[in-house]
Amino acid sequence: MFSRQVKQFLKRSSSTLWPYLQRNYGAPSRQAKVTNDFVSSLKSIVGDKNVSTADAVREQHGHDESHHEIGLPDVVVFAESVQHVSEVSKLCNDNVVSLIPFGSGTGLEGGVNALEGGVCLDVTKMDEIIEVNAEDFDCTVRPGVMRIGLNNYLRDTGLFFPIDPGADASVCGMCATSASGTNAVRYGTMRENVLNLEVVLPDGRVIDTAGKGRRTKKTSAGYNLTNLFVGSEGTLGTITKATVRLYGVPEKTISAVCHFNSVQEAVDTVVQVLQCGIPMAKLEFLDDVAIEAFNKFSKFDMTVAQSLFLEFHGPALGLEDQFNTVKELIDMNNGFGLKTAIEADERNKLWKARHEMVWACCSLIPGSKPYSTDVCVPISHLPDVIVKTKEMIKEANVIGPIVGHVGDGNFHVFFPVDHADTETFKKVYDISHRMALLAMDRNGTCTGEHGIGMGKRDLLIRELGEEGVEAMRQVKKTFDPNGIMNPGKVFC
Numbered sequence: 001m002f003s004r005q006v007k008q009f010l011k012r013s014s015s016t017l018w019p020y021l022q023r024n025y026g027a028p029s030r031q032a033k034v035t036n037d038f039v040s041s042l043k044s045i046v047g048d049k050n051v052s053t054a055d056a057v058r059e060q061h062g063h064d065e066s067h068h069e070i071g072l073p074d075v076v077v078f079a080e081s082v083q084h085v086s087e088v089s090k091l092c093n094d095n096v097v098s099l100i101p102f103g104s105g106t107g108l109e110g111g112v113n114a115l116e117g118g119v120c121l122d123v124t125k126m127d128e129i130i131e132v133n134a135e136d137f138d139c140t141v142r143p144g145v146m147r148i149g150l151n152n153y154l155r156d157t158g159l160f161f162p163i164d165p166g167a168d169a170s171v172c173g174m175c176a177t178s179a180s181g182t183n184a185v186r187y188g189t190m191r192e193n194v195l196n197l198e199v200v201l202p203d204g205r206v207i208d209t210a211g212k213g214r215r216t217k218k219t220s221a222g223y224n225l226t227n228l229f230v231g232s233e234g235t236l237g238t239i240t241k242a243t244v245r246l247y248g249v250p251e252k253t254i255s256a257v258c259h260f261n262s263v264q265e266a267v268d269t270v271v272q273v274l275q276c277g278i279p280m281a282k283l284e285f286l287d288d289v290a291i292e293a294f295n296k297f298s299k300f301d302m303t304v305a306q307s308l309f310l311e312f313h314g315p316a317l318g319l320e321d322q323f324n325t326v327k328e329l330i331d332m333n334n335g336f337g338l339k340t341a342i343e344a345d346e347r348n349k350l351w352k353a354r355h356e357m358v359w360a361c362c363s364l365i366p367g368s369k370p371y372s373t374d375v376c377v378p379i380s381h382l383p384d385v386i387v388k389t390k391e392m393i394k395e396a397n398v399i400g401p402i403v404g405h406v407g408d409g410n411f412h413v414f415f416p417v418d419h420a421d422t423e424t425f426k427k428v429y430d431i432s433h434r435m436a437l438l439a440m441d442r443n444g445t446c447t448g449e450h451g452i453g454m455g456k457r458d459l460l461i462r463e464l465g466e467e468g469v470e471a472m473r474q475v476k477k478t479f480d481p482n483g484i485m486n487p488g489k490v491f492c
C-alpha cells in the first residue's frame with residue numbers, strides 16, 4: 001500500500017510525532033514580554049476601547065474552529081484603520097512581540113492560536129466594501145468584510161463572489177489561508193481570484209502586491225507578490241485590503257444528487273464529466289457514513305450509499321443538454337436515484353446541509369470538535385486513496401465520514417474528536433498522518449484548502465523537501481526578520 005520511504009516515515013510517526021503534537025505550547029518564549037508600558041503604547045495608537053486584556057476576549061481570540069489546543073494572546077487589539085495596523089505592527093516589531101492577525105477565527109488548522117502569547121490583531125472593525133466595479137467583475141474590500149455579507153451587498157448587481165468555504169469567513173482571512181470550497185471546480189480557489197492585496201509588513205510599511213490601484217485580470221510585471229501573500233497564514237504581514245474577482249450570477253442553476261455502489265464508480269463518473277468538458281459548478285462526494293450523518297442532522301431521507309452532489313450553472317439555453325449528458329454518464333457507471341433540485345429553496349437547503357456536514361459529524365459525538373483532514377491528489381489517484389482511507393478508518397474502528405470536493409481531487413474525513421478521549425484522538429491523529437503521506441505518495445498534497453497552521457508543519461517539510469522549506473524560511477526572513485508574525489505557524 002505504501003512505498004518503502006513512506007513505511008519508514010510511518011514507523012517514526014507514532015513514536016516521534018505523537019509527543020510532538022503533545023508538546024507544551026507554553027514553552028519559554030524568546031519574545032519580549034507584553035509589559036504594562038507596552039499595553040499603554042498600544043492604547044495610545046488605537047485608543048483605550050480598542051485594547052483588551054480581559055480573559056474572555058483573549059480566550060475568544062486564542063483559538064479557531066479546530067481541535068488544536070488554545071493559545072492565549074497577552075492582549076487583543078482592534079484596529080480601525082490601516083494606520084492603526086501599521087503603527088501596531090511597528091511597535092511589535094521594535095519590541096520583538098508576536099503579532100497574530102485575526103480574521104474571523106473559522107480556520108481549521110489553529111492559525112490564530114497564539115503559541116507564544118503576544119498581540120492578537122483583530123481587523124473585523126475594518127469592514128468597508130471600498131468599491132464594486134461591476135463592468136470589470138471585481139471589488140475591493142477591507143479585512144472585516146465577510147463572504148456572505150459581500151454576497152448580500154452584491155445581490156442587486158447581478159454579480160457574486162463564488163469562493164465558499166462552509167463557514168462565513170472574512171475575505172482577507174480566506175486570502176490568508178488560500179481557501180476554496182464547493183465552487184472551486186468551476187471558479188477556482190482564492191489563488192486564482194485575488195487581483196491585488198494591500199499588506200502591512202511587520203515594520204509598518206504598506207505595500208500593494210500588484211501596485212496601487214491595479215486590478216487587471218492578467219499581468220506579467222515581475223514576481224507574483226499577490227500569490228506570495230495568498231496562503232501565507234499571517235506569517236508575512238497583515239492583509240488590510242483585497243481586490244477579488246466577481247462573476248455573473250448564472251441565469252439558471254440545477255442541483256442534483258445521485259448514488260453509486262462503489263467509490264470507483266462515483267469518481268469515474270466525475271472524471272468522465274470533466275473529460276466531456278462540462279463546466280460543472282460543484283462536484284461533491286459524500287460516502288455512505290457521511291450520508292447517514294447528513295440525514296440525521298439535517299432531516300433528509302437520502303439513500304445511504306456513495307453519493308455525488310452536483311450543480312450546473314449557465315444560461316438556460318443548453319443547461320438541460322449538459323444535465324442530460326451527465327445523466328447518461330451516471331447511468332453508464334451504474335449510478336441510481338438521480339434527483340434534481342431546481343427551485344432556489346430546495347437548492348439552498350441541500351447546500352446549507354452540505355456546508356453544515358462538519359457539525360452533523362460532530363453531533364455524532366457530544367462535546368467533540370472537528371479534526372481537520374484535507375488531502376488533495378491528482379484525480380486519477382482519488383478512488384484508490386479514498387478506498388484505502390476507508391480501510392484505515394474501519395481498521396481503527398473510529399467514526400470517519402468522508403466528504404470530498406472530488407472535482408478537484410480534494411477530500412476530507414470529518415473526524416469528530418473529544419479531547420478527553422486520548423485513545424481515539426491518537427488513532428485519528430495517526431490516520432490523518434497516514435492519509436497525508438498516502439496522498440503525497442500519489443503526487444498529492446497534505447492540504448488542499450485548510451493550510452498548514454500548527455498541525456501540518458512536519459508534513460510541509462515532507463511535501464516540499466528541506467530545501468523547499470528552507471527557501472520559504474528565507475522569504476519569511478526577508479519580510480519578517482524579527483520573526484514576530486504568527487510564530488510557530490507553517491514552519492517547525
Ligand SMILES: Cc1cc2c(cc1C)N(C[C@H](O)[C@H](O)[C@H](O)COP(=O)(O)OP(=O)(O)OC[C@H]1O[C@@H](n3cnc4c(N)ncnc43)[C@H](O)[C@@H]1O)c1[nH]c(=O)[nH]c(=O)c1N2
Binds near residue numbers: 110112143174449450
Ligand atoms: C464549518 C466550516 C467549514 C469550512 C471551514 C471552516 C468551518 C468552520 N473552512 C476553513 C475556514 O473557513 C477558512 O480557513 C477561512 O479561510 C479562514 O478565514 P478567517 O477569516 O476565519 O481566518 P482566521 O481568523 O481563522 O485566520 C486564519 C489564518 O489567516 C490569518 N489571517 C486572518 N486574517 C488575516 C489578515 N487580514 N491578514 C493576514 N493574515 C490573516 C490568521 O493569522 C490565521 O493564520 C473551509 N476552508 C476551505 O478552504 N474550504 C472549505 O470547504 C471550508 N469549510
Ligand SMILES: O=C(O)C(=O)Cc1ccccc1
Binds near residue numbers: 108181370403
Ligand atoms: O466541509 C468542508 O468541505 C470543509 O472543508 C470543512 C471541514 C471541517 C472539518 C474537517 C474537514 C473539513
Ligand SMILES: [Mn+2]
Binds near residue numbers: 405449
Ligand atoms: Mn472543504
